[in-house]
Amino acid sequence: MNYMKRFAGLVCAVAAIVFFASCSKDKESGSLSFDSPAVFLSAGQTVTVGFKSVNLQNLSVTNKPTGWSEPTIDVAAQTLTITAPGSFDDDEVKTGSVVLAGSPKGGSSVSATLFVGVVESEDLSGKPANSYIVSKPEHNYLFDAMHKGDGTSSLATASVDVVWQSKSGLIQYTELRDGKVSFYVGADSDDEEKIKEGNAVIGAYDAGGTMIWSWHIWAVNYNPETSKVLFNGYNMMDRNLGALANDNSTTDKILASYGLYYQWGRKDPFIGPASYNAANGASASMYNGGGSRVYLKTEVSSAEAGTMDYAVRNPLTFIVGVAGSEYDWLWSAHSDALWSASQKTVNDPCPYGWRVAPAAAFDQLFIDDIPSAEYADKFGWTLMPSTVTGASLFIGAGRRIYRHTQENDTKGGGSIQNFYPTPIPDTQVRSSALYNQPWVGYYWTAAASGTQSSAFYFWFDKSAPENSGVTHNTPQYRANGMQVRCVKAN
Numbered sequence: 001m002n003y004m005k006r007f008a009g010l011v012c013a014v015a016a017i018v019f020f021a022s023c024s025k026d027k028e029s030g031s032l033s034f035d036s037p038a039v040f041l042s043a044g045q046t047v048t049v050g051f052k053s054v055n056l057q058n059l060s061v062t063n064k065p066t067g068w069s070e071p072t073i074d075v076a077a078q079t080l081t082i083t084a085p086g087s088f089d090d091d092e093v094k095t096g097s098v099v100l101a102g103s104p105k106g107g108s109s110v111s112a113t114l115f116v117g118v119v120e121s122e123d124l125s126g127k128p129a130n131s132y133i134v135s136k137p138e139h140n141y142l143f144d145a146m147h148k149g150d151g152t153s154s155l156a157t158a159s160v161d162v163v164w165q166s167k168s169g170l171i172q173y174t175e176l177r178d179g180k181v182s183f184y185v186g187a188d189s190d191d192e193e194k195i196k197e198g199n200a201v202i203g204a205y206d207a208g209g210t211m212i213w214s215w216h217i218w219a220v221n222y223n224p225e226t227s228k229v230l231f232n233g234y235n236m237m238d239r240n241l242g243a244l245a246n247d248n249s250t251t252d253k254i255l256a257s258y259g260l261y262y263q264w265g266r267k268d269p270f271i272g273p274a275s276y277n278a279a280n281g282a283s284a285s286m287y288n289g290g291g292s293r294v295y296l297k298t299e300v301s302s303a304e305a306g307t308m309d310y311a312v313r314n315p316l317t318f319i320v321g322v323a324g325s326e327y328d329w330l331w332s333a334h335s336d337a338l339w340s341a342s343q344k345t346v347n348d349p350c351p352y353g354w355r356v357a358p359a360a361a362f363d364q365l366f367i368d369d370i371p372s373a374e375y376a377d378k379f380g381w382t383l384m385p386s387t388v389t390g391a392s393l394f395i396g397a398g399r400r401i402y403r404h405t406q407e408n409d410t411k412g413g414g415s416i417q418n419f420y421p422t423p424i425p426d427t428q429v430r431s432s433a434l435y436n437q438p439w440v441g442y443y444w445t446a447a448a449s450g451t452q453s454s455a456f457y458f459w460f461d462k463s464a465p466e467n468s469g470v471t472h473n474t475p476q477y478r479a480n481g482m483q484v485r486c487v488k489a490n
Helices: 002-026 251-257 308-313 373-377
Strands: 031-034 038-041 046-054 057-063 072-074 079-083 095-103 110-118 120-123 131-134 139-144 159-165 172-177 180-185 191-195 198-205 211-219 229-231 234-236 297-300 317-320 354-356 380-384 392-395 440-449 452-459 469-476 486-488
Touching: 031 095, 031 110, 038 046, 038 172, 057 072, 079 095, 131 139, 159 172, 180 198, 180 211, 211 308, 251 392, 308 317, 354 440, 392 440, 440 469
Parallel strands: 038 110, 120 139, 131 211, 297 317
Antiparallel strands: 031 046, 046 079, 057 095, 072 079, 095 110, 139 180, 159 198, 172 180, 198 211, 229 234, 234 486, 354 486, 380 392, 440 452, 452 469
16 A cells, blocks of 8 residues: 555656646747847838747737837738837927837746937948047937948958947947948937037957957047147147047046047057046046946057057057067057058048148147146146147146056056156155156157157146146157047148
């Protein structure tokens, strides 16, 4: 009898397992996704977008923008047809989300979200560059993804994505569409007539997922054509490349005026400091397209890392110079032609119609005031040429250090340093208050100087403000990360 009871119990247990297994199989999983993250329409336009539905039933639209008609679902074709309103009342919106939902057999509901908007699109493909200024809020922007910044060198681009951006959600709905990068930039939260400002880098990837090029997106309420200054016959932007302002009246505006940092000959920008005085050398926060934090990396120049190919594939990597590379980020193939004083090159970081300033553009610039102690908090000089044709504020943004603090150390390289080192004998005890001056300015020119390159340099001397000054054509190691001012290209 005990044997029969145990047998019956075993049968019941097996039956229960089979039953629960059967129930588990009945609860299938499903997935749902749109072919594109966003659809941009004109008023009254109808667009059909594809979606992929796996193991789902009872598909329905659970959300749409206020005032928009109900989208039409074609389950067999797996498409969703959307029509934008022809006009908008006060309570109707031009942008919003369409949510499509369904449920697998016995499972939980899944959904996919599509951004839709009646917004203008602007195609920048006719203005090829490595940097694009975008200044219109709530716009869809496009540019050529199949060529480098010169507009002629081909790229086998299979996908695109945000590498880094200075604000989470600055660049939205990035995708490769018909051979073009497509993205959206919204409005400033405090002023819907102004663009949400910041900087970003969008990367192009081949079919294997390797980055093959990248472009800088400069989202800013600024038109360089209307505010340029004339220096020595060159029309120059009145702010640093990547800067959101050119103003030293407050600490916030000083920080916004720093702009981006560039190693000589690279097109890739590096973000500015976390604080206006670059107190600890730390970088500002950066985010990828999904909103997660990303971080600046450093790599020592070598036969493997000190190449143009490596630099292109790694726009988030600051390549530290060493004695073996002559403190260039390039290990051995030093090239004076990466940037040019006479023409725009494939590696030029400036927007279309602009190029890196030649050394001659900075000739004879002088400080338009008598240096005094009050300038310690100004972080920059207003400079003008001897033949007075204009003036511009130049922010003292320091530099990203070209090497590690010690040859065999892994510290310091790539961090932001902003001080003027007062010459003090090594045997003398250095006072940090005296030695660490408040700020200094380094600006790359397109000119080469041996294995180095020429920079425009100025400083504030805290110990003796009257000794503050400006120098021209100062040789600097190419692994330095410095500011760039762009001039009109011929």
